[in-house]
Amino acid sequence: MSIFEILPLKTIIITLLGTCLAGAVCSLIGTFIVRMKLTSLGFCMSHAAFAGSALGLALSLPPLWLALAFSILVAFILGPLADKSRLQPEIILGILFSLTMALGLTFLNFIPDSAMSSTAMSILWGSILGITDLDVIRLAVLTFSVILIIILFFKEFHAIMFDRKMAEASGIATKPFYYLILFLTGITVAFSIKLVGGLLIFALIVNPASCAYQYFYDFRKILLFSPLFGILFSLGGIILSFLLDFPIGSSIAITSSVGFGLSVILSPKRRKG
Amino acid sequence: MGQSRIIEMKHVSTIYEGEKVPSLFDITLSIAQGEFVCIVGPNGAGKTTLLETLNGLIPHTDGQVHILGKNIKEKGVFLRKQIGYLPQEFTVDPLSPFLVKDIILMGRYGKIGLFKNISKNDYWLLERSLKIIGIEELKDKPIGKLSGGQLQKVMLARVLTKRPSILFLDEPFSNLDYRSTHTIAHQLSCAHDENHWTTLMVIHDLASLPKHCNRVIYLEEGRVVKDDTPEKVLTEDLLETSLPSR
Structure with a gap:
């Protein structure tokens, strides 16, 4: 029996659209996260969003908004507060990673009935069928906003991605842009968690961007190709998920990891001669 | 000198976090427009810290730094648009x-x-x-x-x-061969004159001291020990005792 016989066409279109948008926006943000060597931020944000969603379900509050609040809280701790305390971001991320994971698992225990528990599991692993029209609209607005922000402040992001200190020395106020990246990451994770799942969403942030970095020396091309890889891996993940009945998050993590392995092998940057 | 003061430091000290001894200690100096100043001194004298304190990349702990008449702590982003800064060591992946x-x-x-x-x-x-x-x-x-x-x-x-209108160069010739050093030192001197820049250059190899340099500041342990013309600062005695690596 084909997928078109199981699911209504509208559901398939909504699912594909949501997947493409989540793939594009996560990997676009990933371009910055990978370059800033903050890949642990992906793990940390996704676990924070997972903890927020689980708390929402435990308290019968909207999981998305609590996921958003938790992700933004991580961005706030990592940005302004880390700057004030002058701690290395990697140390803070390491601590927050275990804390958010612990909170997420603890909140899961407080979720009342079994139906809610299955919703909680979909937050962990992602759910293709759980995505609604509103989720797609949110993802579309977010993707458009992220693209617009990158176009408007391309010079500033470009300079910061090369070297934050040199960007500061050239007369760019780097802090607001650094914080902006962190906050956009938080929002992106919170909006995409429903589709990909809290445990593996960082694969969609880190893997496509890491693939794009294997092919190009021009940052503009990486910004262009990273979301294309993101869309490709997300669609590949959907197909794998339908074919083998895997959770969507796991399928995307598998396809994007295979894609990364191939990119390393095919990378012109690693070729000798 | 009748020219306007572009750079002013008044009793400036800079202490790095976790350190007890200041890297710069009670420095007071002013630099006029068009001056070509070289900063010399042994390793760890505070030469790089001086440049980075002046452009506000390292916040000073005491005193006041004014560039173009404006406080670097208040107008840092604006002032850094006017400053060309070349860092010492720069590595790229x-x-x-x-x-x-x-x-x-x-x-x-x-x-x-x-x-x-x-x-x-x-x-x-x-x-x-x-x-x-x-x-x-x-x-x-x-x-x-x-x-x-x-x-x-x-x-x-x-x-x-x-x-820029101000140039901070931290050992600009450290990785260059002899020929490139002399060509670029000449180009920098010409550009300094043509553009009426105010230039501060940290230099280690005194043989590459640009001929346009009209003032040398000698730093040691974060303090200004000598501040005068190159002939008066770079005496044989100083070169042999304090800068043996030339």
């Missing part, structure tokens, strides 16, 4: 996703300002700097593929492209 032309143009990004596009004039300045430094053939190369000397030339071109 070999797979770094940036081209030489991008890195050089980035020097102007702060000056171009928010919401404004790179103009034809910016590209013209890029081409001009590539020509002055003699690295036109590197323009489209990935930055991570350059040698230490080539990278230093690119960073110098970046400073020139910015067209």
Whole structure:
């Protein structure tokens, strides 16, 4: 029996659209996260969003908004507060990673009935069928906003991605842009968690961007190709998920990891001669 | 000197976090427009800290720093648009996703300002700097593929492209061969005169002291020990006792 016989066409279109948008926006943000060597931020944000969603379900509050609040809280701790305390971001991320994971698992225990528990599991692993029209609209607005922000402040992001200190020395106020990246990451994770799942969403942030970095020396091309890889891996993940009945998050993590392995092998940057 | 004071430090001390001994201690000096000042001293004397305190990249703990009459702590971002800064050691990851032309143009990004596009004039300045430094053939190369000397030339071109009014150069010749050092020292001296720059240059190899240098500040343990013309500061006695590595 084909997928078109199981699911209504509208559901398939909504699912594909949501997947493409989540793939594009996560990997676009990933371009910055990978370059800033903050890949642990992906793990940390996704676990924070997972903890927020689980708390929402435990308290019968909207999981998305609590996921958003938790992700933004991580961005706030990592940005302004880390700057004030002058701690290395990697140390803070390491601590927050275990804390958010612990909170997420603890909140899961407080979720009342079994139906809610299955919703909680979909937050962990992602759910293709759980995505609604509103989720797609949110993802579309977010993707458009992220693209617009990158176009408007391309010079500033470009300079910061090369070297934050040199960007500061050239007369760019780097802090607001650094914080902006962190906050956009938080929002992106919170909006995409429903589709990909809290445990593996960082694969969609880190893997496509890491693939794009294997092919190009021009940052503009990486910004262009990273979301294309993101869309490709997300669609590949959907197909794998339908074919083998895997959770969507796991399928995307598998396809994007295979894609990364191939990119390393095919990378012109690693070729000798 | 009747020229206006571009740089003023009053009783400035800088202490790094976790340190007890200041890296700069009670420094008071002023530099007039058009001066070409070289800063010399042994390793760890505070030469780099002095430059980075002046452009506000390292916050000073005591005293006041004024550049172009404005407090660096209050107007740091604005003032850094006027300062061309070449850092001492600069390393780049070999797979770094940036081209030489991008890195050089980035020097102007702060000056171009928010919401404004790179103009034809910016590209013209890029081409001009590539020509002055003699690295036109590197323009489209990935930055991570350059040698230490080539990278230093690119960073110098970046400073020139910015067209600053003040220049802070931290050991600009440290990775260059003899010939490049002399060519670029000459180019910098000419550009200093043509553009009426105020230049501060940290220098280790005194043999490459640019001929336009009209003042030398000798630092030791974070303090200004001597501040005068090159002839008066770089005495045989000082060179043999304090700067044996020349």
